[in-house]
Amino acid sequence: MPKIVILTGAGISAESGLGTFRDVDGLWTTYDLNDVATPEGFARNPALVHDFYNARRENCLGAAPNVAHAALARLEQGLPDGEVLIVTQNIDDLHERAGSQRVWHMHGELARSLCAACGHRWASPAVTAPSDPCPACQQPATRPDVVWFGEMPYLMDEIFEALTECDLFVSIGTSGEVYPAAGFVRLAGEAGAETLELNLEASANARDFDTQIQGKATEIVPAWVAEVLES
Secondary structure, eight states: OOSEEEEOOOHHHHHHTOTTTTOSSGGGGSSSSHSSSSSSHHHHOOHHHHHHHHHHHHHHTTOOOOHHHHHHHHHHSSSSSSEEEEESOOOSHHHHHHHHOEEEEEEEEEEEEEEEOOOOOEOSSSOTTOOOOOOOTOOSSSEEEOOOTTSOEEEEEEHHHHHOOOSSEEEESSOOSSTTGGGGGHHHHTTTTTTEEEEEOOTTGGOOSSHHHHHHHHHHHHHHHHHHHHH
């Protein structure tokens, strides 16, 4: 099992130009989340949902990993195999493009599509539409392979196991408001792990961490990684 489990949220990708739910003028503000990020919204208007995720996919493809992503990849490469696990709430692929090999996407991935009829998953094209057939069952039931509000995040059993066996839990760029991820720090801490928050500002659950460091992810994450690798 990994010795270091790192949870990343929207804050680590914000400096790459990928907006968060809370951005005043970002992509999210032009859509109602009930329309584009729930199973009910997809049932009502699948075309709107596909348009929204096509725009997010285009935004992601135009973004590049920043130095915080690169630092985490360097951490993984600088420690023995298997010691670092990234669990991300982000659906972008910036961790992978930066070089990280062990990344679990608990909320799915923009780069993947899912068949709502048979559950088959496949690499998504840049643009999708409601009429796109599933490669496995041929039904026109293509949806983004992302976890919407009201759906269960992926890999939860594996994540809980990793949290209870790690030595250090680090949260980077998360709000501390969205469960179950907001509960990870307590689970890891109760199992004996040290806990560290790296964030632009204190999160909603900042009191649950042993240590907090505040600042831009592109500044504090590389500094922390350098400290770990030097020690």
